[in-house]
Amino acid sequence: MTQEMTCGSNPRIISIATENPGRRYAQREIPDLFGVTDKKLVKLFSGHHISSRYLTIPSPDVSGMVPPESGLDLANKHRELAISAGSAAAERAIQAAGLKTCDVDYIACITSTGFLCPGLSAHLTKALGLRPDVHRLDIVGMGCNAGLNGMQPLVNYLNHQRQGHALLVCAEICSASYVFDATMRTAVVNSLFGDGVAAAIMGFNTNPDRLVGPEILGFVSHILTDQIDSMRFDYDDGKYSFFLERDIPYVIGENAHLPVRALLKKFDLHQRDISHWIVHSGGKKVIDAIKFGLGISSHALRHTDGVLQDLGNLSSGSFLFSHERLLAEKIARAGDYAIMMTMGPGMTIECCLARF
Known part of the structure; x- marks a missing residue:
């Protein structure tokens, strides 16, 4: 059974803002900063698929190396x-949408890359001055795919309310979760991950002059x-360290086609109907x-490749960084379909x- 799609009846992305804390390091700088001399390991930092990343690490000591950081x-x-x-990212997303912080009804x-209790949503509610009755959701530990998992309840909420605005914040401080x-x-x-935060405002088509993003169908x-x-x-x-199988x-x-085909079938579409692809920058081999x-x-994946090249893998917010680059091109036309994948x-x- 296919789902009905009425143009303009669905919540959409109204604005996206991104932030990269720390300093931008050339990829080739990293081995020396951490005293890596093994040629096999150094080679990981010499590939052309990542040229730089933002990282927040201590200044080098007298030896020219980054001193160790404790778990605390x-x-x-x-x-x-x-x-x-x-x-910072949330404030700019709110401003770009032409809203005030009091207009945010839901924050996810x-x-x-870390555990907070109270959750980040509570801290941002305080920092941004959101309303005390704002709905909140924290998704912790779900990984690089979680940006879309966080977007879905916001879409569900907006579809139920048929009004209002929701704020999605993906905050990944990857240099706060590493072992060298x-x-x-x-x-x-x-050699892969960088620090990055992305925020998106979602809502309905109430101010066409400010709308830049697509409506979310499913x-x-x-x-x-x-x-x-x-x-x-x-x-x-x-310390927590991340592990990746080869x-x-x-x-x-081998499996990417399965959810894509299921999604297209759900809306009676074919892959040839998709004009834009917004994919998580998981690494060169993953993208290939x-x-x-x-x-x-x-x-089709130029934005994904570009984010990986300039910033590395930004975990859950990577797809919003890519989406921001697509929107900046201003090439999407009314009626164009896009698939986001994490x-x-x-x-x-x-x-x-x-x-x-």
């Missing part, structure tokens, strides 16, 4: 930057539970596997259909 140091870093960068916060132990396992992760999830340990956090030496790109590439698995071009632990592939 990392937890404090996550708390401080998730709140400060999250507030996503993070997998000179092993290949941690070096792969440490979602499809696909979890591969036989791969549940392929992406995970382990606890090493008093075959992740191939598993994602999706291109191959779905039969889409490098041009991938993460579980192993999970999330898809969303949108229409400009």
Whole structure:
């Protein structure tokens, strides 16, 4: 059974704002800062697919190396930057939508790089001065796919209320969750992720002059539970470190078509009907596997490749960084369909259909 799509009747993305805390480091700088001398490990930082990343790390000591950070140091870093960068991105998204903080009815916060209690949504409610009756949701530990998982309840809420505005904040301080132990396992992760926060305002078509994003039509999830340990956090030496299996790109590439086909079937569409692809910048091999698995071009994923090149993997907010670049091109036409795709632990592939 296909779902009805009435133009303009669905919540849409009204604005997107992004923030990168810390300093921008050239990828080639990182090995020296952490005293990496093993040629195999250094090679991970010399690929052309990532040229730079924003990281928040201590200044080098007299030896020219970054001093070690304790688990407490990392937890404090996550708390401080998730709140400060999250507030900055949210404020600009609210302003870009032509709204005031009192207009936000629902806030959903996503993070997998630290744990806060009270949750980030409470901290941002205080920092932004949101209404005391604002609805809140925190999604913690779900991983790189979680941005779309956080968007779905906001869409459901707006569809139920038929009015109002919702704020999505993906705050990933990846330099607050790392272990540098000179092993290949941690070096792969440490060569990939960067610090980034993305915020989006969602609502209805009440001010066409300010609307820049598409309306959200529907979602499809696909979890591969036989791969549940392929992406995970382990606890090493008093710190959480992320682990990635080597075959992740191939598993994602082989299965990416399943949620895409299910989503298209749900709305009686074909892949040829999709004009724009907004995909999580999970890494070069992951992106290449999706291109191959779905039969889409490098041009179709230029925003995803560009975010990875300039900023690295930004976890749950990566797809909003890519979406922001698509909107900046101003090439989307009314009626164009777009698919957003995020991938993460579980192993999970999330898809969303949108229409400009």
